[in-house]
Amino acid sequence: MAKTYDYLFKLLLIGDSAVGKTCILFRFSEDAFNSTFISTIGIDFKIRTIELDEKKIKLQIWDTAGQERFRTITTAYYRGAMGIMLVYDITNEKSFDNIRTWIRNIEEHASKDVEKMMLGNKCDLQDRRQVSKDRGEQLAIEHGIKFMETSAKASINVEEAFFTLARDIKAKMDRKIDSTGPSKSAGYQLSGKDGSSSKKSFWKSCTLL
Amino acid sequence: MDSNFPSEKLEEICDDECQNKTRIFCQRCPSLVLSPKQAKLVKKEFFLPNMFQKNDHTPIEGVTLNDFWLVTNMMTFDNVGFSKAVDNIMYLICADCEMGPIGWHSIDDKKAYYIAVARVKHG
Numbered sequence: 001m002a003k004t005y006d007y008l009f010k011l012l013l014i015g016d017s018a019v020g021k022t023c024i025l026f027r028f029s030e031d032a033f034n035s036t037f038i039s040t041i042g043i044d045f046k047i048r049t050i051e052l053d054e055k056k057i058k059l060q061i062w063d064t065a066g067q068e069r070f071r072t073i074t075t076a077y078y079r080g081a082m083g084i085m086l087v088y089d090i091t092n093e094k095s096f097d098n099i100r101t102w103i104r105n106i107e108e109h110a111s112k113d114v115e116k117m118m119l120g121n122k123c124d125l126q127d128r129r130q131v132s133k134d135r136g137e138q139l140a141i142e143h144g145i146k147f148m149e150t151s152a153k154a155s156i157n158v159e160e161a162f163f164t165l166a167r168d169i170k171a172k173m174d175r176k177i178d179s180t181g182p183s184k185s186a187g188y189q190l191s192g193k194d195g196s197s198s199k200k201s202f203w204k205s206c207t208l209l
Numbered sequence: 210m211d212s213n214f215p216s217e218k219l220e221e222i223c224d225d226e227c228q229n230k231t232r233i234f235c236q237r238c239p240s241l242v243l244s245p246k247q248a249k250l251v252k253k254e255f256f257l258p259n260m261f262q263k264n265d266h267t268p269i270e271g272v273t274l275n276d277f278w279l280v281t282n283m284m285t286f287d288n289v290g291f292s293k294a295v296d297n298i299m300y301l302i303c304a305d306c307e308m309g310p311i312g313w314h315s316i317d318d319k320k321a322y323y324i325a326v327a328r329v330k331h332g
Contacts, residue, residue, distance in 0.1 A: 036262045038302055038309050046290040046304045058284050
């Protein structure tokens with residue numbers, strides 16, 4: 001059967017337990033069903049399809065699902081990951097402090113060029129906020145990564161966050177193909193009409209960043 | 210609702226090559242599970258736990274279903290969730306509202322993913 005997508009990205013959700021990673025696992029629906037049977041055994045990963053610049057992108061999204069409690073997140077889990085969502089809970093100071101530890105863990109175990117993004121989740125709980133948006137932004141700048149506050153519960157920014165991360169991975173891949181692909185076929189493409197149009201869409205995605 | 214599909218209905222949802230004519234959605238929310246012509250209708254007996262269990266304490270209730278959409282590559286799905294494996298079976302759920310099981314996959318067969326015809330919406 002013909003391939004039904006243009007890109008395939010493996011993404012991981014990393015962060016302390018109870019920061020709402022499982023909810024961030026792309027739950028667009030307001031009213032999650034949570035069948036007792038499924039919630040008892042737990043969810044391993046999800047496959048999602050999104051469209052970016054008219055390209056079909058499959059996302060395979062993994063949740064650590066409690067492994068973080070036992071500090072067993074190691075190289076095996078990070079293998080093949082192209083994007084990582086670092087998640088903390090804005091109502092939990094400790095989960096924010098631990099982001100630095102998670103970043104170190106990623107540097108130790110994940111591929112060097114993995115794309116990272118930081119999310120401050122549960123931003124609907126303003127009255128219980130312990131971490132200001134400003135501090136989130138500062139930490140993100142310090143590590144040179146993007147940042148967003150999200151609420152999986154109120155469906156704020158969750159979809160946008162995944163689109164942003166996917167767009168960044170795609171841009172990085174396209175750049176890589178551009179620089180490492182002086183192959184004949186690429187040369188043909190660049191001189192042809194198709195080449196100019198694909199260049200255009202590349203710039204289009206860049207300006208969006 | 211959760212029984213086997215009448216054969217006249219099966220004709221409406223599958224084409225001459227036994228592939229799905231229509232898109233396949235979650236029964237409960239608008240999440241797209243499969244695009245047209247991506248799965249093949251197969252007869253296969255499999256016991257799937259009910260989507261609505263009475264409570265946690267009784268033994269798992271379910272039904273044996275016979276009609277499934279077979280997908281040979283997991284990346285063929287538009288949106289789907291995989292449960293953790295129980296006795297080598299991973300259960301498939303809606304990626305959005307997490308309704309399920311809507312299907313199953315045995316980790317012993319990397320080329321077979323089954324969606325229960327009776328547990329999805331066609332259209």
